[in-house]
Amino acid sequence: MRLEQLAFLVAVQESKSISLAAERAHISQPALSSAISKLEDELGVVLLTRTRSGAQLTEIAELIIVKAKEVLDIIDDIRSIGKANSIELNGNISVASDPSVNITIMPDILTTFKHNHPKVNTLLKVGESNNILQDVKTGKANFGIIFNTEAFCQAKDISCKELFTDEFVIITGTNSIISQNSIPLNQALTLPILLYNTEYITNCGVSSLLRKYGDINVSYRVDNLEMMEKILSQGESIAFVPKFMADEFAKSNKIKKISIDDAHLEVSILLIWSNRHHLSLVEKEFIRVIKDTCTKKRQAAQAAQVVQAV
Structure with missing residues (x-):
């Protein structure tokens, strides 16, 4: 044998x-x-x-x-x-990432991995969590970084590692009609909602979560973060995003963050891959870099919270 x-x-x-x-x-x-x-x-x-x-x-x-x-x-x-100390790793990796991770954590992951393994080529696709799940199932992507959605909970033959948890908040334009720093969830659901989705549908990870709390008023579906920011900056619509993504948007003077004062919409960020896919040495190293980067980001965020509290 x-x-x-x-x-x-x-x-x-x-x-x-x-x-x-x-x-x-x-x-x-x-x-x-x-x-x-x-x-x-x-x-x-x-x-x-x-x-x-x-x-x-x-x-x-x-x-x-x-x-x-x-x-x-x-x-x-x-x-x-x-x-470990003799031969450089080489090969290709394809990864699909939710936009929230793509604009916040993925740059550090990719640059760290490339610095450590310059002969490995990483192909990155950005998409909505449920669409990424399908890409991993069909072998279009070796890995996916997604929200823990209902579709994922029902999926078979998929392995995962939880990278960290967060909670959804609301982002909208700084000139929005919402003047307060927090609003009830039922009020938020009546407002025009923008969804990030790479398909012409409203059935995505975020919408499936929100529908547990009632009907939602979806006014926009976009697959581009720049367009998302431009629409939200008009102040007439809102989007539900993880807090760490909201903090990134809030660096602009066009977008502000609003808390949900009567509900805790927790979200888990997962690294997923197919059970049918045998992990190579390169891929195992990529997983290690992802986990290490997320751990450092989480520790830095916790330290910042402590400083703010003081």
């Missing part, structure tokens, strides 16, 4: 296609099929059932893949020890 045979089997599960698995492994399809056939002969079991519509993994293959991933993880850990 060879490690590459196990890796090929895992690749077939992740890609859901022999041809795509072969392409990603940079070998021919016959060579990959031959490697798996030899593994079948050695184990004395059928791993792939081949039909006119394609090849399907058998139940025993799915059980073997669970153990194969554990073996490959251990091998990666061993390699990482040896490579």
Whole structure:
């Protein structure tokens, strides 16, 4: 039994296609099929059932893949020890990020990771949390950084790490008709609401949360933060965003932050990836940088709060 045979089997599960698995492994399809056939002969079991519509993994293959991933993880850990001080990591990573994270934390994540691993290319996409979840499910993105939405809670085969928690507040223009620093949630829901969404729909992570508290008055859907700021600065609409994103917007003299005085809309920020995707050394290092960066940001925010309290 060879490690590459196990890796090929895992690749077939992740890609859901022999041809795509072969392409990603940079070998021919016959060579990959031959490697798996030899593994079948050695184990004395059928791993792939081949039909006119394609090849399907058998139940025993799915059980073997669970153990194969554990073996490959251990091998990666061993390699990482040896490579830590000798060989530079290289490769590509695709990550999709919610805009709140993109404008606040992602710059530090990307620059830190690039500084440590200059030969790794990171491809970044910005999107709404539920859309990112679909990208991770379909393999368009290796990782996603999203809000913990209802859609995520119902998703299968997705792993996650909670990066931090926050709460939703309201942002609007500094010349808004809302003069107070806080308002009740039921009053806020009657105001024209702007949603950030990369699809022509109102069903997104934020809207699904707000609908738990009543009907919402959605007036705008935009997929551009600059447009979002321009519309909000007119003072006729509001947006619900995490506090750390609101603080970033509030640096402009065009936007102000308003608290919700009778509800606590907590939000968890999650790093997600597919269970069907075997994490490479590069990807594990990327996860470490994300976690470290978020921890430092959280500690800095807590220290700032202490200073303000004093």
